[in-house]
Each structure stands twice: as structure tokens, then as C-alpha cells.
Amino acid sequence: MTRTCTTTSMRARASPRTRVLSNARREATTRGINRRSVLQPRQQGWRVARGALGDDATHAKRPASAVIVGGGPTGLATAIALARRGWTNVEVWERLQKPAPSADTSVWGDAKRSYNVGLSGRGQSVLKDLDLFDEVIDKCAVVKGRMDWGPDGEPKERLANKTYDTQVIQRDRLVSVLVEAIEKKYSDKVSIMYNVAAVDCEFTEEGVKLERGPCDDTCDLAAAVSVGTTTSPVVFGAEGNSMRSAVVREMDENKSCRTKIVKFPNKNARVYKTIPLYLPSHMRKDLNYSARKGGVALECLPTKEGVLVGIMLVKPDDEETCTKLSSKDSLKQFFQQEFPMFVDYIRDEDIEDMAKSKFFGLPSFGYVEKSLNMGGQAVLLGDSIHTVKPYFGLGVNSAWEDVRILIDSLDKADGDTNVAFPEYTKKRVADAKALVTLSRSFDGGFLTFVLPLIVDSIFNKIAPWLFMPNTIQMLQKEEWSFSDIKKRKWLDRVMQGAVIASLATTLARAVFQLLRQFLFPFIVRTLARGGA
Known part of the structure; x- marks a missing residue:
């Protein structure tokens, strides 16, 4: 870049x-x-869905098959919830490769392997309903508060006062735990196809026609080559963080569908690089370590193995800083001058790896309004309907709430998607917009945020x-x-x-x-x- x-x-x-x-x-x-x-809060609406995922009622009016586009935390949680209700022939299409085993510490001990996601009370309650809480928490690290270095260079510890402990886990490791749960309990009902993307979508009387082909996170869907076609009666659009999913695109462009994508310009753009940090034994490993200097921020979250995943955020148009972060010598000097509190916890080989690595971008804000479904044929959930920047752990937690509310709608309709999908839209479309609107207020300066x-x-x-x-x-x-x-x-x-x-x-x-x-x-x- x-x-x-x-x-x-x-x-x-x-x-x-x-x-x-x-x-x-x-x-x-x-x-x-x-x-x-x-x-x-209101004693109705979405709150009725609390605990719904814990039921195993069979849907008598479920379709013969279904495709879930997106094999991240949202798509996999959807697949598990459907399998628990008797759905069969459920295919999950995932662009990326299959993740390493969740217990492989040689992989997940590498802080560069995947960025961390935080599981709040919202997400943890969904895991409990899906009987996955113990499996996921076993691979998580606890975060009980923050350690912030202010402009004066002095650290300040702040412990959270909540009814639960925030749990953090590498995103891909979380996916691995969910994959293992499907393979162990629901392999006869759910199949996962890796390195497969929905490159095109069309709604027909026979069902939803999906063109599939290889296309990872960096490829252009418009230029992707189809290698096969699948027609499914029902499609769940759960591709995270894209707003360019073939399913979302078709629903947005289809005149018979009210779905409309709302995108916002990225006025406060940030790019980032990652680096592992190794704290000494006397330091707490259950804190979010954070420091800011000028327009650069360093946020560090722990992993199960004790290594911290450090994410350095910088403005993409800050040419001077971006250049410093791309050379081993200048990057090492940058840490010594701007973030000396972390120097003793960083290894030279990791500085070299960070300098060589590319910058990753954060998503722009966006949401889907008016309708989250195309009749009973397609429904959207997760980051596909509310894309936010991962500052306050809202992504996966809000996405899992989408799953809970969707399943509650399906339960009440006995699996009839023609009834359940419009009901889900009524329950969730306003929340998708509200989440993005609230999150955007965090992305401003002093007047709109602080x-x-x-x-x-x-x-x-x-x-x-x-x-x-x-x-x-x-x-x-x-x-x-x-x-x-x-x-x-x-x-x-x-x-x-x-x-x-x-x-x-x-x-x-x-x-x-x-x-x-x-x-x-x-x-x-x-x-x-x-x-x-």
C-alpha cells in the first residue's frame, strides 16, 4: 500500500x-x-429471544437444504443453531482456509496469527445457550481492566466494575472452536466448504442460484471466476465485514427487494500492524495495555498462552510514521522514542517481522436498512447488516445477537422462512442502524466522543x-x-x-x-x- x-x-x-x-x-x-x-428498557421485542437458542425444538416447516455464505463466527453459530433444530443439508461456504486446531499452542501462541476479539456479556450468553461456553472460554484470556499510559508517561490501572469478565480470543481460534463443535456434534447435518466464495447470486422461482468460486478476502468478487452453481431454497448471508457480498449486492440491486445498503465515508481512517509482547511474570496478564502518542495508538490484549497481541494504529496519510513502521531500524527507534514502556517486552525478530508486514485497514461504517430479507429465500445477519470498527467489542457480540433473534423468529414460525424472515427484519433492522449510529459517535474527536x-x-x-x-x-x-x-x-x-x-x-x-x-x-x- x-x-x-x-x-x-x-x-x-x-x-x-x-x-x-x-x-x-x-x-x-x-x-x-x-x-x-x-x-x-422495553420488556418486549428482542429480549423475548433471550434463551431461545437453548431450545432444541425441531422445525417441522424447515426447508430441505440451506446455504450459509460466510464461515466466520456468525455463520458457524447460525449453522449450529439450525442443526440443533433439525435442519439438514446445511452447507457453509467459507473463503478462507480451515483454521488450525484450537488446542495447538504452537500456532495460537504466535500473536501474529490472528487479531483478538472480545466477548462481552451479550456474546457470552449466546455461547451458553448454544452449549459452547466452556469450549470457547477454555481458549480465552480474561481481561479485568486496563493499564493506560497518559501523555505524561505515567501508567494508570483501571479495573472494570462489571457483572462478568470480558473474555478475549483470537478471531481464527474462535472459528476453530466452532468448527470443532460442528465436526463433533453436527457433521451429519452441516458441511463446511473452504476456499469457496459466493461470487454471484440470483433469485429465481426455483430458489436462490449461487455461483461459487475461489475468492479470498483480498480478491474482487466482480472479477472472480465461477467454477460451479448451486441452487438452494434458502440462503443466509453471513459474510462478515464486507458490504460487498454477492448476496447483499443482489438484494440491494434487486427491485423486488427493499434492502438498501448505507455506507459512510471513512473520515477517521486507521491502518494497523501487529506485534507480540512478552510480559515478565510479575506483571498482570489480565489487562488491556494501552498507550497513545500523537496520532498513533498501541493496544495490547492477552492470549490464553500469555503473549499479548499488540496492534499499532496509525493514520494512513501519515507518511512519515508509516515509513518508520516499515523499516526495522526506524521501527525500533520509534518504539524507543514514542513507546519506551513496551521496549523491554518486544523481541528484535518480532520488530523485523512487523516492519516487513503489510498494513491492514479497518472497515468503514455501514448498515442495511428497510429490509434484511428477500421474502423467505434470503436473510442477512452479522457484519453484513451492521459494519463497525472493532474498538469496543461490538462486532461478534452483536452478530451473535442477530443469530439469537433470527432463531427465535424461526422457532415461532416452526421453521417457515416466509414468516420468520420478515419477522426478523421487524425485530432487528432498527437495531442494525442504531448500532452503527452509536458506534460512529466513538469515531470522532473531542466534541462527539470525549x-x-x-x-x-x-x-x-x-x-x-x-x-x-x-x-x-x-x-x-x-x-x-x-x-x-x-x-x-x-x-x-x-x-x-x-x-x-x-x-x-x-x-x-x-x-x-x-x-x-x-x-x-x-x-x-x-x-x-x-x-x-
């Missing part, structure tokens, strides 16, 4: 803070929202019964849907605005009274003496 890398009597005694909060409460009430609805977090923290500390925690913390609350979080944070902004406006009005009145009582008479007396 190019390196351009309340009552009258009470009010009389109330403090200004109490009056201000009362104003905020009245502001919420005038908008038709009472205190109970303000503080709690300041709202500070304001939220202040108001939540003053009145936790009225104001919710910041958006990042809210996204970790699995009992809240993304669309509910978006609405709730909008309400917080309204009430915060009311509080700030009330404070400003109170302050202005106080200043005016001071001026009226002291300054104005002083000016009048001064003018009078001058006239005399």
Missing part, C-alpha cells in the same frame, strides 16, 4: 440543583415519557436514578437493545440540555441581581459625582 498510512412549599426550600433536576424531569414528562419508561462521555459521567454520578451511564457502558448492558439505547441516550441529551439551560438561566439571574444591587448603583453614584 501507499504509505500516506415537585409543590410550592417544597420549591421554596429546594436547592438550585433540586430545582434543575425537577425541570429535567418535567421536560421528560412533557415528551410523554414517565420515570419508569425512562429508566428501563465530551459526551464526560457529561454523561457527571450527570450519572449526580443523579444515577435519572441519568444513564455513558454510551460505551450502556452498550455492554445485554438487557438493552441498541435502538433502545439510542433512544435513551437521546432522552439523556434532552434532559441534560434542560439542566444546563436551567443552570445557565439561574446563573444569569444571579449575575443580574449582583449587577443590579452593587454595580449599577456604583455607576450611578460615580456619574452623579462626575456631573457635580
Whole structure:
């Protein structure tokens, strides 16, 4: 790549803070929202799906076969959930090669093998429903908090206060665990085809016609060569992080389908390289180590084997830094000057490998709106419907929630996709948009990201019964849907605005009274003496 890398009597005694909060409460009430609805998520919709994956009810109206396009965490979780409900002849098409065995420490001890993904409470609950929690957690490392180095170079440890521990695992290793579960329990119902992509898609009366061919993550689908055709009654589009899937493309272009892709320009682009870090025995290995210098960030997450996977993020148009990261000597000097706190934990051979490696890009934001299905023939889920940057562990966790809600819809329809797929769209399409909208706010600067977090923290500390925690913390609350979080944070902004406006009005009145009582008479007396 190019390196351009309340009552009258009470009010009389109330403090200004109490009056201000009362104003905020009245502001919420005038908008038709009472205190109970303000503080709690809806008790319907997506929450009904909680636990649905744990059922093994057989779908009597299931189709004879199905193709799942995409063999990542989303596609494989979908395949497992369908197999548990009696679906057979399920093919999973995966562009990449089959991953190494999940227990092979010689492979997964290599921090360059795959980037880490975080499993929050949302994702962990899905794993429990699929009876895969123990298998996955056995290959994970626990993250209990962060160790951040600020501009002054001093580290600060912050432990998370959550009801669960975040688990991190290499993305490809997670895939390996899911593959092994299919091979062990569902090999008679699910088959996985590697090095196979859906290079074209067409909806016909006979079913969904898919052209298959070799095409890895870097190839152009438009230029890919078809080596065969498969017609399936049902297709699940679960290709992650693409927004260029043949299934998504056909649904977007097909006039009889309401599906529309919304893409956003990458205004805060970042590229990255990875490097392993080896911490000494006395240092905690259950923290996310992080440091920032200028426009460069280094984020390090642990692996099961104890090695940290370091990801260095840089702006692609920062030509000077990109050049430094591409030479062993200059990269070593860069670490010594900018990130000296990590120098003792990095090996020379790894610096050389990092310098030689290519830059990888982060995805741009995008989502699918209006419809997530094409009748009963096709349905989309995962990153295909909500692509976000992997900053706060929203990708795989939100994708698995898609699976849960889709399976819940299929359960209620007894496997009838003509009924279930439109119902899934109703339940999930607003969440797909809300997730991307909320995530985009994290990708800005001080005004759109840092300041709202500070304001939220202040108001939540003053009145936790009225104001919710910041958006990042809210996204970790699995009992809240993304669309509910978006609405709730909008309400917080309204009430915060009311509080700030009330404070400003109170302050202005106080200043005016001071001026009226002291300054104005002083000016009048001064003018009078001058006239005399």
C-alpha cells in the first residue's frame, strides 16, 4: 500500500440543583415519557429471544437444504443453531482456509496469527445457550481492566466494575472452536466448504442460484471466476465485514427487494500492524495495555498462552510514521522514542517481522436498512447488516445477537422462512442502524466522543436514578437493545440540555441581581459625582 498510512412549599426550600433536576424531569414528562419508561428498557421485542437458542425444538416447516455464505463466527453459530433444530443439508461456504486446531499452542501462541476479539456479556450468553461456553472460554484470556499510559508517561490501572469478565480470543481460534463443535456434534447435518466464495447470486422461482468460486478476502468478487452453481431454497448471508457480498449486492440491486445498503465515508481512517509482547511474570496478564502518542495508538490484549497481541494504529496519510513502521531500524527507534514502556517486552525478530508486514485497514461504517430479507429465500445477519470498527467489542457480540433473534423468529414460525424472515427484519433492522449510529459517535474527536462521555459521567454520578451511564457502558448492558439505547441516550441529551439551560438561566439571574444591587448603583453614584 501507499504509505500516506415537585409543590410550592417544597420549591421554596429546594436547592438550585433540586430545582434543575425537577425541570429535567418535567421536560421528560412533557415528551410523554414517565420515570419508569425512562429508566428501563422495553420488556418486549428482542429480549423475548433471550434463551431461545437453548431450545432444541425441531422445525417441522424447515426447508430441505440451506446455504450459509460466510464461515466466520456468525455463520458457524447460525449453522449450529439450525442443526440443533433439525435442519439438514446445511452447507457453509467459507473463503478462507480451515483454521488450525484450537488446542495447538504452537500456532495460537504466535500473536501474529490472528487479531483478538472480545466477548462481552451479550456474546457470552449466546455461547451458553448454544452449549459452547466452556469450549470457547477454555481458549480465552480474561481481561479485568486496563493499564493506560497518559501523555505524561505515567501508567494508570483501571479495573472494570462489571457483572462478568470480558473474555478475549483470537478471531481464527474462535472459528476453530466452532468448527470443532460442528465436526463433533453436527457433521451429519452441516458441511463446511473452504476456499469457496459466493461470487454471484440470483433469485429465481426455483430458489436462490449461487455461483461459487475461489475468492479470498483480498480478491474482487466482480472479477472472480465461477467454477460451479448451486441452487438452494434458502440462503443466509453471513459474510462478515464486507458490504460487498454477492448476496447483499443482489438484494440491494434487486427491485423486488427493499434492502438498501448505507455506507459512510471513512473520515477517521486507521491502518494497523501487529506485534507480540512478552510480559515478565510479575506483571498482570489480565489487562488491556494501552498507550497513545500523537496520532498513533498501541493496544495490547492477552492470549490464553500469555503473549499479548499488540496492534499499532496509525493514520494512513501519515507518511512519515508509516515509513518508520516499515523499516526495522526506524521501527525500533520509534518504539524507543514514542513507546519506551513496551521496549523491554518486544523481541528484535518480532520488530523485523512487523516492519516487513503489510498494513491492514479497518472497515468503514455501514448498515442495511428497510429490509434484511428477500421474502423467505434470503436473510442477512452479522457484519453484513451492521459494519463497525472493532474498538469496543461490538462486532461478534452483536452478530451473535442477530443469530439469537433470527432463531427465535424461526422457532415461532416452526421453521417457515416466509414468516420468520420478515419477522426478523421487524425485530432487528432498527437495531442494525442504531448500532452503527452509536458506534460512529466513538469515531470522532473531542466534541462527539470525549465530551459526551464526560457529561454523561457527571450527570450519572449526580443523579444515577435519572441519568444513564455513558454510551460505551450502556452498550455492554445485554438487557438493552441498541435502538433502545439510542433512544435513551437521546432522552439523556434532552434532559441534560434542560439542566444546563436551567443552570445557565439561574446563573444569569444571579449575575443580574449582583449587577443590579452593587454595580449599577456604583455607576450611578460615580456619574452623579462626575456631573457635580
